[in-house]
Amino acid sequence: MRRYKRTVVGLAFATTAVTGVTGWASGNSQRPVTGPPPGTAAWVGDRSLGRALPDPATTAPGRVADFFATLSPGARQDLVRRHPLVVGNLDGVPVKLRYRANSLALRGTPHERLARPGRQILAFDPRGRGQVVEVYGDLERARHVAVVVPGADIDARTFDRADDPYGTPAGMAKSLRAAAGSPTAVIAWTGYTTPVGLGLDAAQGDLAEAGAERLTRFTEGLAARGTPRPSLFCHSYGSVVCGLAADDVEASDIVVLGSPGMRAGSVADLRTDARVWAAKDPSDWISKVPNVRLLGLGHGNDPAAPGFGAQRVPAERAQGHTGYFAPGTDSLHTFAAIAQGEVQ
Incomplete structure (x- = not known):
């Protein structure tokens, strides 16, 4: 009975700690954004090209890529103007068309800063x-690609906070790109609904399950464009997303940092052919989160523990929960080597 009580108390603490804030407060339960992009109905009903457009809800990224390959430059630009939200979010569409479409879609929104030149x-x-995905580097010509998958409290508004440069996907991606160099393109992927506050979302897997499906499709879209298999860098709750996606996602490496667990008992349970890495610095409060699962709460074993089977990333010079990508840290140095394929 004492052990059971300690576990329940530990899970209550985990609900607090996983969100990355201190103290108790009221959480906000989130409903995940799923399904095809906004504007799909108008897109599906469009016959301006004299033929049906690929249905975003049912067409695989590879088929989307094949469809766009048949279009003239003028027809492509016409679709961008008519359906920017669909073209900008449809995996398999040529990269530069998506950049153009999203620049148009962002105009007049509260997030117009993202459309700056x-x-x-x-x-x-x-x-x-709001969900945002941004590329740093030349994705079409990159020899190596990395994808940063963030954790809680990240959305279109907090995607690139200036006061926490290495705790945001934009800051992490910029730092990794600078360390890895120009042959590597880095993608900051806030493509799922993250937990907010101190609700149960952060201790449950529902949002991560929805995120895993979106991450898998996103990597399928990269593969459809001939992009190299990416290395995934999954921070905090983002590591839960990557753990649930591991058996389907197109990735060469899965690197988790500051992880509360991957909803797996070991690397073998992930059923992935990607290399799995884990980093946890001594000052990260995530170490205080009990690695348990009970009644749907908690995310399981610690990926940084020796028994999990992940390759360990040194992180002694990182500070706190959001310091892994800070310049000069041993963790960032190793991340860059992994992204470049230099670590065996």
Whole structure:
């Protein structure tokens, strides 16, 4: 009975800690954004090209890529103008068309800053709290690709907070790109609904399950465009997403950092052919989160524990829960080597 009570108390603490904030407060339960992009009905009903357009709800990214390959430059641009939200969010569409479509879709929104010259927005979905995917580097010519999958409290508004540069997907991606160099393109992927506050969402797997499906389709879209298999860098709750996606996602490496668990008992349970890595610095409060699962709460074993079977990433010089991508850290140095395929 004492052990059971300790576990329940530990899970209550885990609900607090996983969100990355201190103290108790009221959480906000989130409903995941799923399904095809906004504007799909108008897109499906469009016969301006004299033929049906691929249904975003049912067409695989590879078939989308094949369809766009048959279009003239003028026809492609016409679809961008008529359906920017669909073209900008449809996996398999040529990269530069998506950049153009999302630039148009962002105009007049509260997130118009994302459309500033030089930014390469690969996806923008305004539903819910907003989802954003941004590319750093030349994705079409990159020899190596990395994808940063963030954790809780990240959305279109907090995607690139200036006051927490290495705790946001934009800051993590910029730092990794600088460390890895120009042959590597890095994608900041906030393509799922993340937990907010201190509700049960952060200790449950519902949002991660929805995110895993979207992450899998996203990597399928990269493969359809001939992009190299990416390495995934999954922070905090993002590692739960990557754990649930591991057996389907197109990835060369799965790197988890500050992870509360991957909803798996070991690397073998992930059923992936990707290499699995784990980093946890000594000062990260995530170490205080009990690695248990009970009644749907908690995310299971610690990926950084020796028994899990992941390759360990040194992180002694990282500080806190959001310091893994800080310049000069051993963790960032190793991340860059993994992204470049230099670590065996």
